[in-house]
Amino acid sequence: MLAACSAGAGNSGGTGNNTGGSGQQTLTVGLGAAPANLDFTQTAGAAIPQALMYNVYEGLVKLDEHADVKPLLATSWKISDGGTKYDFTLRSGVKFSNGDPFNADVVKFSLDRVPDWKANTPTYLSAIRSVSVVSPTEVMINLKQPDNNLLFWLAGPLGAMFSPNAVDDLATTAIGTGPYLLDRYNRGESLILKRNDNYWGTEAQLATATLRYYNDANAPVNALRSGDLDVVYQTQAADQVKQFQADDQYNVQIGATTGITVMSMNNARPPFNDRRVRLAIIYGVDRDAINTTATNGYGKVLGGPVAPTDPWYVDLSKKYPYDPQKAKQLLAEAGKSKLTVDFTVPSLPYAQTIAQVVKSDLAKIGVTANLQTQEFPAVWLDKTFTQHDYDLTVINHVEARNVFNYADPSYYWSYRNKAVQKQLTDAVAAPSQQAFVAGMKTAVNGIVDDAAADWLYNAPNIVIAKKSVAGVNADDTGVSLDLTKASNPK
CATH class of the missing domain: 3.10.105.10 (Dipeptide-binding Protein; Domain 3)
Structure with a gap:
């Protein structure tokens, strides 16, 4: 690690209220395991962050489709000589969906809470000694010793930013800074996201995204054929892939995963x-x-x-x-x-x-x-x-x-x-x-x-979608079903 090494400087998204979300596109996605609840700080299981990370909750950084760390709520960062200090410059003007401001105090609040988490392996951030607020738009993360994984972990659930006024009932509510709002969760059945029209960056093209959960491998592909779904993500009916590949109504992607x-x-x-x-x-x-x-x-x-x-x-x-x-x-x-x-x-x-x-x-x-x-x-x-x-x-x-x-x-x-x-x-x-x-x-x-x-x-990530669907990446980084670029003009 080099002193003052700047990583990922630049913008990720727009400057708010772009025209990307002006339509009424919808997307319905079929998935397997459903979230037990919505609190990934206390409840294990990949299904919760899969639905909420990057869509509702955001962190300082995120993983792109190649699993490279990119800026999100931080615009840039510098790493000290020796690798024990990470100096983040934050976006200004960002707000949570409840109107609360995002700033350096929020970063400190969110990361200070991680040792009390019961899920998603909070010890991954145990190298953090302290988080210091330098200014409203600058925060310093001080480490006990160098950690080559720090940015990677910050790009996942452990790095999610929470408003101090919105952590009382994380199991049933989700207040984030992301391009989507949680509309409702029907436990074990579906989770519905709606576009955040006040998002700080490029607005989502989808007005709503519905995630539906199935216990049976064949049920989602049958629902896709009948028109009840637009996409099946992480398809478990691998024996039906060739049938869909032969049908020009669908696109089939077989992506890489961390699974x-x-x-x-x-x-x-x-x-x-x-x-x-x-x-x-x-x-x-x-x-x-x-x-x-x-x-x-x-x-x-x-x-x-x-x-x-x-x-x-x-x-x-x-x-x-x-x-x-x-x-x-x-x-x-x-x-x-x-x-x-x-x-x-x-x-x-x-x-x-x-x-x-x-x-x-x-x-x-x-x-x-x-x-x-x-x-x-x-x-x-x-x-x-x-x-x-x-x-x-x-x-x-x-x-x-x-x-x-x-x-x-x-x-x-x-x-x-x-x-x-x-x-x-x-x-x-x-x-x-x-x-x-x-x-x-x-x-x-x-x-x-x-x-x-x-x-x-x-495990492969087999994604079967209608031809109209775009922006659903088949390479799964293990963090999120990232719908920030998804579209479905019908």
């Missing part, structure tokens, strides 16, 4: 506190078959906790190849030739599909997996994620750079490895991007050598 579908083993609970058993499970499950069954082959088989979009990605898919005999040998060495485990599976179509393949594969190596379906998000987030009450589970972690949770023993994986913790900590504080990437590769190798989990595949 890692991981079969997690509770490292704190027998038998998975034994590395040999964890390795046996990895050798005993056919990741290629799972990818084919769950994604119709559109996903990318993994073998480590890193998506190909990250700069420290290395293809580890061949490190532990499918080898049932090797799995049996490891189980015998561990004295677990006959093993029964509980497999708690969220009620999501892809997870249910994966569970059947895993159950069959494990039976071949002498492991009985008792499948227990848990309602998602409510039950799975409570029992498995929060209470850590599980043996084996599977979920697609769509949030970016989830690998850093392997440094947190309190995360639901219950993974504790002091060497890995130090490697991740050292990498984040490295003096250069090159050293950061090298340190991350070392840490990832340590995690994989320890067989902390079975990383199945990098």
Whole structure:
């Protein structure tokens, strides 16, 4: 990091009340998992920020479609020599949708609250020592030590700006500075956004955007065919992709994601506190078959906790190849030739599909997996994620750079490895991007050598839309379904 290094100087959007939002365009999007509520400070689950970040809530910076950090409520920033001070220049004249002003005091208020969050891993910003108000349009973030991830985390939910007068009931209300207002949320069914006509930047082209949630993989694509939807985002009916590609009424995009579908083993609970058993499970499950069954082959088989979009990605898919005999040998060495485990599976179509393949594969190596379906998000987030009450589970972690949770023993994986913790900590504080990437590769190798989990595949983002739809990007950064450029002239 260089002294006075200016990043992303310039404007992101217009200067307010442009003509982009003059029409009455609408967009209806079909999605899978629904938000449990609207408070991503206290409730886990990617569905809440997916709907609200960049659309309703904004931060100092955001990720563009290439996952590069760009200005948003900050116009520019400078990083001190040594990387421990970030000096942000803020936009002036920005207001929340309730009329409250956005300024440096709001930045301090919002970031000072993060340590009290119960969700979205507030420890990601633990390098922050203090936030200092320099002037209404300038704020200084002071770090305990350098953090190569700081701007990246500030571009996600942890960096969301909240009005001090609008945080009493975040579970049911959302007051932000973004191009959309929350109109209403029908829990488990739909979330409706409407254009913010007083937005500081370029107004949204959509008058309303409706997000509809479905538990069944085929229901949203059927709704698209019938005209009830304009877009299906993160399509789970991968077997129908070719039909839509052959129909000139639709556009099909297959985008990159940060998502890692991981079969997690509770490292704190027998038998998975034994590395040999964890390795046996990895050798005993056919990741290629799972990818084919769950994604119709559109996903990318993994073998480590890193998506190909990250700069420290290395293809580890061949490190532990499918080898049932090797799995049996490891189980015998561990004295677990006959093993029964509980497999708690969220009620999501892809997870249910994966569970059947895993159950069959494990039976071949002498492991009985008792499948227990848990309602998602409510039950799975409570029992498995929060209470850590599980043996084996599977979920697609769509949030970016989830690998850093392997440094947190309190995360639901219950993974504790002091060497890995130090490697991740050292990498984040490295003096250069090159050293950061090298340190991350070392840490990832340590995690994989320890067989902390079975990383199945990098999920694709399949987006199927009517020809009229534009501005819905298929490359998913793991933060938001960003509708700021979406349009649907019919």
